Amino acid sequence: MSFEKHILICGGTGCLSSNSAEIAESMKAALKEKGLEKKVQVVLTGCFGFCEKGPIVKIMPENTFYVEVKASDAAQIVEEDIIKGNKIEKLLYIDPKTNKTVHEGEKMEFYQKQQRIALRNCGMIDPECIEEAIGANVYMALGKALHEMTPETVVNEIKLSGLRGRGGGGFPTGMKWGFAAKNHADQKYVVCNADEGDPGAFMDRSILEGDPHSIVEAMAICGYAIGASIGLVYIRAEYPLAIKRLEGAIHSAREHGLLGKKILGSKFSFDIEIKYGAGAFVCGEETALIHSMEGDRGEPTSKPPFPAEAGFWGKPTNVNNVETFANIGAILLKGGEWFKKIGTEKSSGTKVFALAGKINNVGLVEVPMGTTLREVIFEIGGGIKNGKKFKAVQTGGPSGGCLTEADLDTPIDFDNLILKGSMMGSGGMIVLDEDNCMPAIAKFYLEFTVDESCGKCTPCRVGNKRLYEILEKVTSGKATMEDLTTLRTLGETIKDTSLCGLGQTAPNPILSTVTKFWDEYVAHIKDKKCPAGVCTALLQYTISPEKCIGCTACARVCPTKAIEGKVKEKHIIIQEKCIKCGACMSACKFGAITRG
Amino acid sequence: MACNNCKGNATQKELFDKLGAFIDALPTKEGALITVLHKAQGIFGYLPREVQEYIACKLEISLAKVFGVVTFYTYFTMTPKGKYPISVCMGTACYVRGSEAVLEDFKRELGIGVGETSADGMFSIDALRCVGACGLAPVVLVGEKVYGKDAAKKVKEIIAEYKKLG
Ligand SMILES: Cc1cc2nc3c(=O)[nH]c(=O)nc-3n(C[C@H](O)[C@H](O)[C@H](O)COP(=O)(O)O)c2cc1C
Ligand code: SF4
Ligand code: FES
Numbered sequence: 001m002s003f004e005k006h007i008l009i010c011g012g013t014g015c016l017s018s019n020s021a022e023i024a025e026s027m028k029a030a031l032k033e034k035g036l037e038k039k040v041q042v043v044l045t046g047c048f049g050f051c052e053k054g055p056i057v058k059i060m061p062e063n064t065f066y067v068e069v070k071a072s073d074a075a076q077i078v079e080e081d082i083i084k085g086n087k088i089e090k091l092l093y094i095d096p097k098t099n100k101t102v103h104e105g106e107k108m109e110f111y112q113k114q115q116r117i118a119l120r121n122c123g124m125i126d127p128e129c130i131e132e133a134i135g136a137n138v139y140m141a142l143g144k145a146l147h148e149m150t151p152e153t154v155v156n157e158i159k160l161s162g163l164r165g166r167g168g169g170g171f172p173t174g175m176k177w178g179f180a181a182k183n184h185a186d187q188k189y190v191v192c193n194a195d196e197g198d199p200g201a202f203m204d205r206s207i208l209e210g211d212p213h214s215i216v217e218a219m220a221i222c223g224y225a226i227g228a229s230i231g232l233v234y235i236r237a238e239y240p241l242a243i244k245r246l247e248g249a250i251h252s253a254r255e256h257g258l259l260g261k262k263i264l265g266s267k268f269s270f271d272i273e274i275k276y277g278a279g280a281f282v283c284g285e286e287t288a289l290i291h292s293m294e295g296d297r298g299e300p301t302s303k304p305p306f307p308a309e310a311g312f313w314g315k316p317t318n319v320n321n322v323e324t325f326a327n328i329g330a331i332l333l334k335g336g337e338w339f340k341k342i343g344t345e346k347s348s349g350t351k352v353f354a355l356a357g358k359i360n361n362v363g364l365v366e367v368p369m370g371t372t373l374r375e376v377i378f379e380i381g382g383g384i385k386n387g388k389k390f391k392a393v394q395t396g397g398p399s400g401g402c403l404t405e406a407d408l409d410t411p412i413d414f415d416n417l418i419l420k421g422s423m424m425g426s427g428g429m430i431v432l433d434e435d436n437c438m439p440a441i442a443k444f445y446l447e448f449t450v451d452e453s454c455g456k457c458t459p460c461r462v463g464n465k466r467l468y469e470i471l472e473k474v475t476s477g478k479a480t481m482e483d484l485t486t487l488r489t490l491g492e493t494i495k496d497t498s499l500c501g502l503g504q505t506a507p508n509p510i511l512s513t514v515t516k517f518w519d520e521y522v523a524h525i526k527d528k529k530c531p532a533g534v535c536t537a538l539l540q541y542t543i544s545p546e547k548c549i550g551c552t553a554c555a556r557v558c559p560t561k562a563i564e565g566k567v568k569e570k571h572i573i574i575q576e577k578c579i580k581c582g583a584c585m586s587a588c589k590f591g592a593i594t595r596g
Numbered sequence: 597m598a599c600n601n602c603k604g605n606a607t608q609k610e611l612f613d614k615l616g617a618f619i620d621a622l623p624t625k626e627g628a629l630i631t632v633l634h635k636a637q638g639i640f641g642y643l644p645r646e647v648q649e650y651i652a653c654k655l656e657i658s659l660a661k662v663f664g665v666v667t668f669y670t671y672f673t674m675t676p677k678g679k680y681p682i683s684v685c686m687g688t689a690c691y692v693r694g695s696e697a698v699l700e701d702f703k704r705e706l707g708i709g710v711g712e713t714s715a716d717g718m719f720s721i722d723a724l725r726c727v728g729a730c731g732l733a734p735v736v737l738v739g740e741k742v743y744g745k746d747a748a749k750k751v752k753e754i755i756a757e758y759k760k761l762g
Pocket of ligand 1: 164165166167168169170171173193194195196197198281282283284285286287319320321322324325426500501502
């Protein structure tokens, strides 16, 4: 196949939501009209990472990077760029710092400090085409393992690399494989944890959508290393695109003899089955996940026994996260030594983060461990949206904590983040600005964990509910200073006494915000004020009589008819009726309405 | 397999037959409950008691076990969704960009709560956790259609759009 040019269009969930599939169709039609369909290939790839300005279209080999493309731009792209070789200025990305357009993706600040290992093929290949994956060296590591390495040397190579689990725990992967390899049984299992429970994180799904073959390959390698012939992927049913691409990848791998009996002419047989999750955060926890795969309620059981001894149907089972698996092929091809040199001493390699919240460049980023939070947020992320002030960054999802201005120069790795009172988690990174209220954020996370607690053990089921009730008192101005003490002591008790990781980490968002944003909690309690202007119970909307001209705009938009006043007369808000939705404030053209 | 407890009115018979055929074709019934529930929800749209009874009977497990699993997982629902199911993303990225206010607006405009369906069967509201389009936060889904950023905040317009469709 000899295409002269390739038009790569992002087909990740984010960009597909803004109609990137339609762009691909229009592009194909425009090429056909010009008789170019044999010279220029249109590919719907996985996520490029720069979700903020999606849909993204890349022209290769020039690497021209177009942002916020619409289907109606297709004809112009073909006419101007593909045929005449001119860049289309209005579709190029404008660097907000220099106000100049950037022509090539690589030159964007967003990509400069990134290093892509786990995401190496995302956005580069057509994930639905096994030939493209093979062309990008996927399955080469499997060939190498089967023909040139013994199971022991595979495990040793992973040990050497220093790879630690990316699902949150950070347990050394090589060691885990070693345990499973040592336990003898008639049947062993390899499980890929694609439950991705952290709300606001989308790393694992993006990998599965953009490069499913690398996961299939890595699971087979793991099967060879530990002596398992069956692989299972536990994936959220809410991820239809990832499921479809993974199913497709498994199917074509079978057709190509890369899964099934006697793979690549060796004695090794391996196949993969998909198991669907059904929306329960606790099922990300490995013992709960195994029970769920057995068709039961996903309730955790205490460890030991670890899955490596007694997992799925009581057999030795190795559970790894999607991103952990995504690193395996690269490690085997380039060597554990190579991987070990990237990142920090105790956390080698890179980490993928789903950067979101009040940040200019929402997206998927992969940086070497040791990169600082400041680099990720202010360089790659392009700083805070709308020129607002940075307040905190939340890492580790519902199990993690908040980091502040003072922590920005911390090099990111497993141990440093724990030292600073948060954790790596699976890679969600939510940036907060001055308009976010920390007690409200803590309440948001706690509502999630209360909702998701499986209810098996009391500290988590009852204790977290009590914590949530106290936070409700805080955000409605009814709490006392004693309540703050209770938040801390009860939080610590829940951490110490819960059965599984969910309960053991649930109080973290509270404990970290109480410590770091003590004054904000006190303001809610003593002054009955929410400094960020979020907690509705503590807010009051008022109309300034000096500024009101009686245009009636506010009274017309108020959903509860809480505003009284005749045309050209001063209006007033009846506080008892006000539901504090803020509609009047947005409607007033004279800045007469204040919130405080 | 004969299944005496399995009722189901005539119009639904085909649906039950379809589910039955799926269950009969399973390589093993051991551990298959969640797989079957997924299939059943795909066929019926939700999991009413009759469907749960049918599954319990076919898989030879207790109804309590089926019910226990159905209620454990949020994906499974025992109430039918509206013709236009509205899902507001309450993932963290959407939350910090104002999805709570959007959810409140939908609840107020439609007069129903999360997990409920409007009396005319047109709309239902659900809160989701991250649909993976965080760049578009806040995100609202109506069926498969995605509304992001400012479009998601125009709650009245979104509802009017579907009311017009009928
Ligand atoms: C409440 C809870 C939720 C979890 N959710 C996930 C998840 O969504 N994805 C994941 O890979 N690991 C999750 N884990 C961690 C898993 O239990 C397990 O450690 C991990 O899948 C092991 O893979 P790794 O060593 O490759 O990280 C969760 C743990 C707990 C306690
Ligand atoms: S800590 Fe919570 S989620 Fe974990 S077993 Fe106990 S109740 Fe269930
Ligand atoms: S948090 Fe709403 S799409 Fe991710």
